[in-house]
Amino acid sequence: MINRGFYTLFYKETLRFYKVALQTILAPIITTLLYFLVFSHVLKDRVMVFEDLSYTSFLIPGLVMMTIIQNAFANSSSSLIQSKVTGNIIFLLLTPLSYVEFYMAFILAAMVRGLVVGIGVFLIVICFVSVPVHSYAFLFVFALLASAVLGTLGIIAGIWAEKFDQLAGFQNFIIMPLSFLSGVFYSIHSLPAFWQMVSHLNPFFYMVDGFRYGFFGVSDTSPWISLVLIALAFAGLAKFAIKLLKQGYKLRH
């Protein structure tokens, strides 16, 4: 039986973003569609990525993954910072919820938000462009893992940040650049050797690349390597986040 305390927190975190769906679901879908519209229109005849694949089709998995990444992060981080700044986090800290339940509820709600927005983008664009699916298993695993990693990063950032601008810094100087430069708009094989090497240091690159493999069966790096790296990153970050929650770092003084 699912623990009711955990389920309530998960439900509350999901309800929280659902209540402001215009901002948390619709707005990011529109933004991503605008990227899609502009980039596919401007670059479709100029950029050659994989053989037999139009740039417009190539763009879709990357944009969907970028949306998942950004929204999963936004959900857990903004919920935590808001409760901390307004002080109502006290009502969560006073409950008998365990650290693991706390962590699981936040990350699952973040995954739901990331996936809902990602699926929303995907369903709209496939009305206009045909995209093949090579492996549903890879698609699901990469979408789930990437949203879990970002949900966890959101928890860590939300715990660490004391003010909204610190969180905005985390989002704008780390999450945004790394997701933009992860090969969403290009294949890293088109980059000079040095930048290819740098791209391999970007963890988001493996999320986009593996996800793209799920669609096309083609990728810059072996999807298995990407899978292992992301799974390891997830395990490490999850352990770290649970440790912070257990210590009460910046939550219990």
Place this chain on the structure above:
Amino acid sequence: MTAAILINNVKKSYGSLDALKGIDLTINRGEFFGLLGPNGAGKSTLINIIAGLANADAGSVSVLGHDVVVDYRQARQALGVVPQELVFDAFFSVREVLKIQSGYFGLGKENDVWIDELLEALALTDKASVNMRALSGGMKRRVLIAQALVHKPEVVILDEPTAGVDVELRKLLWGFVEQLNQKGHTIVLTTHYLEEAEKLCDRIAILNHGEVIALDTKASLLQSEICSKLHLIIKTAEPIEQLPDALAPSIRDKIKHLDGCQMRLELDKDKDVIVDVLAAIANAGIKVVDLETERADLEDVFIELTSKKASS
């Protein structure tokens, strides 16, 4: 019988500030306990440690026998805390807030009846579906109380629950809390309104500079040396420049303050007879036009104890 709250040598420092310097305190089950002290005395720090919102540097705290660190789940299940700050979640309505809080404690639909009772008792029924943002300060305060009680905790801590609250709500609140106490809930109250503590609490601890400087029943505190004093304030017809020589030395010694037409005397309520004192004053040629008496109350005990400690 297990204590409601057992605090054992709890210490806490923030940098060079020793917020709590080794607190030992036992709060019994069913008590209405007052925790008093000036600002910065360490009351909130102590409450935060009991509630698990802060970690003690040393010592231990248990709630109904459950250590607040090791058995935190059981300890928190037994405890309800009404925080001092007016905090709220702007995303939800009053009922949603209470149902969510109830769910955190593992309670589902079976708790809906109690939620309705709480709404009723705190006069919130007609606000149940209103968003928290739209409530007045007093209403938000009531929701905080309902949130703290939603899981029917045996031990309830109220941290300054009436700060900035109007008289009507204060009456409603105390009526409700007294009822809870009568039903067997242990109540721990911190307040700045000493008359509230005097009216409600069975036992009182006074905290100052991170130490317990007094711990006794309300009756004993009020029977202390400070409370054996009675103040007699006299208004005279003419301003008094100098006390007349005819005034007996035993009366002169009792005058603690003299300012124009006003004279303040400190009497021993068990030994001095007011009529005799007044007669002695009249005999010395001072014409009294008005008088009032003031009995020492908890506030005087509080001021005496906290200022004594500060000057020592």
